[in-house]
Amino acid sequence: MSDAGSHPSAFRLEALHAGEADAEAAAHVERCAACRAYLDGLDAERAAHQAAPMPAFLEAPANVVPFPARRSRLVYILPALAAAAALALVLLRPGADGPPPDEIRMKGAVGVVAIRDRDGAQVRERGRVLVRPGDRLRFEVTVPAAKSLSVVARPDDGPAEVLVSGARLEAGVHLLEPTLRADEEATRVTIWVGPPALVEPPAVPRDGPSVTSLRIESESP
Amino acid sequence: MRARVSSLTPDECKAIWHGHGHLLRRRCRMILRDDALGDDALQETFVKLLRYGGEYRNAASPLRFLYRVADRCCFELLERRSSRREDAPPDDWHGFAAPGVDPALRGAVLGFLHALSPEERQLAVLVFVDGLSQGEAAEEIGVSRVTVNKRVQALRERAERALRTPRREDG
Numbered sequence A: 001m002s003d004a005g006s007h008p009s010a011f012r013l014e015a016l017h018a019g020e021a022d023a024e025a026a027a028h029v030e031r032c033a034a035c036r037a038y039l040d041g042l043d044a045e046r047a048a049h050q051a052a053p054m055p056a057f058l059e060a061p062a063n064v065v066p067f068p069a070r071r072s073r074l075v076y077i078l079p080a081l082a083a084a085a086a087l088a089l090v091l092l093r094p095g096a097d098g099p100p101p102d103e104i105r106m107k108g109a110v111g112v113v114a115i116r117d118r119d120g121a122q123v124r125e126r127g128r129v130l131v132r133p134g135d136r137l138r139f140e141v142t143v144p145a146a147k148s149l150s151v152v153a154r155p156d157d158g159p160a161e162v163l164v165s166g167a168r169l170e171a172g173v174h175l176l177e178p179t180l181r182a183d184e185e186a187t188r189v190t191i192w193v194g195p196p197a198l199v200e201p202p203a204v205p206r207d208g209p210s211v212t213s214l215r216i217e218s219e220s221p
Numbered sequence B: 001m002r003a004r005v006s007s008l009t010p011d012e013c014k015a016i017w018h019g020h021g022h023l024l025r026r027r028c029r030m031i032l033r034d035d036a037l038g039d040d041a042l043q044e045t046f047v048k049l050l051r052y053g054g055e056y057r058n059a060a061s062p063l064r065f066l067y068r069v070a071d072r073c074c075f076e077l078l079e080r081r082s083s084r085r086e087d088a089p090p091d092d093w094h095g096f097a098a099p100g101v102d103p104a105l106r107g108a109v110l111g112f113l114h115a116l117s118p119e120e121r122q123l124a125v126l127v128f129v130d131g132l133s134q135g136e137a138a139e140e141i142g143v144s145r146v147t148v149n150k151r152v153q154a155l156r157e158r159a160e161r162a163l164r165t166p167r168r169e170d171g
């Protein structure tokens, strides 16, 4: 902090390094070896960063859903799905723009689409998606009108896991994060999306006007 | 009630990645004290910028704008992680620090960041990571200086306590 000495704050040094004008900080750096050393360190990091390739999620066309370059440590599909914490939803496209026609099959119905990434090749599936070990999945939830929704994963042979509980979602297409990754185990799990009272335990969800599901299964060996 | 948001083009985001990516990566990794998790937050930061980053073009400080977005992504991940007890954060983040920053205090504060309220979290990062003065921090988060003063004092005391008694910092 600024009372810890006469050096500019870390933030001001970083802004200076990033090219933001700050005559006072620049003058200080001229005569302060410690601050110069910090800027030199940042310069070296930048040089290394700029020499590395642009990540795929920035190179890819806008329609490609980004997947973390590293293994997501947050969630695995079976048997470790139980490790999933409450997940957030990112609004991808506000409803005002109107979702693409195929996103909503039935007026008023919530839709869920799986995006399966297999070594960078992506497919979108609804209803049922087949996975093999290493595949990664993200989910898009389409909400025709603002409502509270839960997302629950129910493995065939394990306890239900609430991924999103009663999130108030605006109309539009939401990206469920983070990534699920299929592991070595046979995977049989159903993802349920609907009002909390209908999909969260102890309710046993079934497809209906306000509940929709997506089946995830291992490709047969 | 939400204002219309504008997005950034992929080319604009590439330019940000080129010029600021290393700063954002170091920040995310530091705040989350975990490289892989930090990189997830970094990617989410760019997803958010692509979708709603249009204000970047008019930001008084482009870096501050980017840090705000990155912080939000980090805090979201932090909240998800903090609900899982087995995933204790590692001891410290090993990076070099600006001369005005006390790395020990910064490490201690980051160690209990998950246990703070969203507003305290932001304040903690502004003061102990960015080294902002209390006046600057008050302006950035829009609360009074007196409030900031009290909260920073409490954070500092908590951090000093944590440094005196290693391990055992629970919410």
Ligand SMILES: [Zn+2]
Pocket (backbone or CB within 6 Å): A006, A007, A008, A028, A029, A032, A033, A034, A035, A036, B099
């Ligand atoms: Zn200095």
